[in-house]
Amino acid sequence: MNMAKSTYYFEVNKTDLVAIRNEELLIIIKEIFLVNKGRYGVRRVYIELKNRGYDVNHKRVQRLMHDAGLLGKRSKEKYHSYKGEVGKVADNVINRDSSTTSPLQKWTTDISQFNFSWGKCYLSPILDMNTNEIISYDLALSPNLE
Known part of the structure; x- marks a missing residue:
């Protein structure tokens, strides 16, 4: 393979700008995530980034959060004990x-x-x-x- 030495070293020493931008963005995403006590998921982090002026795609935010293991807490479904009219309703004899x-x-x-x-x-x-x-x-x- 005929390749100039300078071409090889240029490719080896080239900085990956996308990786650097991803690292900077991940620091901001972690800050947003931790300030909100881990309650924010991808959608809310994405909206917060947009509000701060970052032009970033939601899929990129999702990928970075997934790779970093940042998962938003899901709210628990509320318990509803109402089952309609169950049993016999007593007559209102006292009438308040x-x-x-x-x-x-x-x-x-x-x-x-x-x-x-x-x-x-x-x-x-x-x-x-x-x-x-x-x-x-x-x-x-x-x-x-x-």
Whole structure:
């Protein structure tokens, strides 16, 4: 192979401008990613770069973030416990009239849920509407009558 020495050394010593620009861009991408506590994904980082005046393609941002292992946190899907009308709805006998003349005429109850690291706990007190005293209560690991 006939090649001049200068051609060989020119190719060997040539600086890769694209790689240098990618390194500079990756530093800015990491800064944006860390300032936002790792919540920003490719789309939001791309928009932030556009807002800062960088003219860069979203596919380039995606490739650089993927190569650097920068993955945005996904938000958890919210839990919805509503299942429609389940069970029997009690008749509204009291009709928002909580006044009584003597104790033990009207009682009310409700269920409160407490979340702990080991699970959930349910408290169901029975209250006298005249004296506001707790007549009885039930503490259980499930919100049913068992």
